[in-house]
Amino acid sequence: MASPRARDVELIGQVHPLVRFVKDQIRMLQEQEAVFYPAVSVRLDLAQAPTAVGPGSYVFITHRWMVEGVQTKEQLYFAAAPLGDAAALADEPAEQLIVRAATAGTDWLEARNVIDLPRAAEIASRLSAGAEAEYRAYVQRMRDENNDRADLQIATLDRHLRNQTEKLQTVREKHIAAGRDNLAKATARQIEILQQSVSLKRQKIERQRRLEPRHEEACLGVIKVSGE
Numbered sequence: 096m097a098s099p100r101a102r103d104v105e106l107i108g109q110v111h112p113l114v115r116f117v118k119d120q121i122r123m124l125q126e127q128e129a130v131f132y133p134a135v136s137v138r139l140d141l142a143q144a145p146t147a148v149g150p151g152s153y154v155f156i157t158h159r160w161m162v163e164g165v166q167t168k169e170q171l172y173f174a175a176a177p178l179g180d181a182a183a184l185a186d187e188p189a190e191q192l193i194v195r196a197a198t199a200g201t202d203w204l205e206a207r208n209v210i211d212l213p214r215a216a217e218i219a220s221r222l223s224a225g226a227e228a229e230y231r232a233y234v235q236r237m238r239d240e241n242n243d244r245a246d247l248q249i250a251t252l253d254r255h256l257r258n259q260t261e262k263l264q265t266v267r268e269k270h271i272a273a274g275r276d277n278l279a280k281a282t283a284r285q286i287e288i289l290q291q292s293v294s295l296k297r298q299k300i301e302r303q304r305r306l307e308p309r310h311e312e313a314c315l316g317v318i319k320v321s322g323e
Contacts (some may be wrong), residue, residue, distance in 0.1 A: 096244040135316035136206030139192075143199040144320045147188040151320060152178040152210060154218040155193050157313040158226050160233055164241035164306040165248065171313065172229060178215055178317065183222065196318045203319050210317060219315050234308045245304040249297060256293045260286055 128196050141150055155175035173190040176183035184192065264288045270279035 102121060112257045135314065136203040136319075137196045137200035137316065138203040138319045139196045139200040141320055141322040143195050145188045145191040145195065148184065148192050148320060150322060153184070153192060153318045154178055154215050154222065154224045154316075154319065155189065155318060156219055156226060157193060158223075158230070159311050159313045160230055162234065162237045162241070162306055163303075163307045163308075164237070165244045165300065165303045166241070168237065172226055172233075175318070176218050176222060176227055177216065178210060183225070190322075192318060197201070200318065203317070205295075206317055206319070215317055223312075230310050234306070237308070238306045241306050242304060245300050248300050252296055252300070256289065259289055263289070296298055 153175045154177075155173070156173040160170045160172060173186070173193045174183060175189040175192055183189070263282055267279050267282040267286070270276075270282060
């Protein structure tokens, strides 16, 4: 029979219900003008841990990244490393470890008495430095995508303006040829309104081209993975 760890292979992506829940909780804290994000200590049974994660203690951080532009996007960043000298976990196991600790873990109340707190703080600082580098790369990717999206929207807008103007101009010329001056003037007014509308939309897109990035620490702590 396959072990619970072998069967439990759900991948936690940015649209997973738990991720959305975490985002909602952070947003709720912000609306309450809370600026403190907790340090936690959690015990997780080995059977509930990702298969790539063995027994031991792990320091973790979770950051929230946001960008506002043509579209608004949010992403949670996860990082974790053993409480020792080993390298940090890969992105996917780190995310799975943190999410499973949040859903299946229990309080590890004695953590502050049994772990090396200065070492844990040092590892958390190293993870945060790595998160900063990843955040800068993320913002650059989002900036490039935002510019591409703005260019596409403007090109679509210009094409719409050109096509509609040509149609209305044809209608106006027919009215003039038939001596329908009032209708010709009304059609010319339609062209002016169309141009004004497109101009406003273009201005909005150009404003949104200026990407506004933000990031914040959501949570940090220590997870003990144990078979006990």
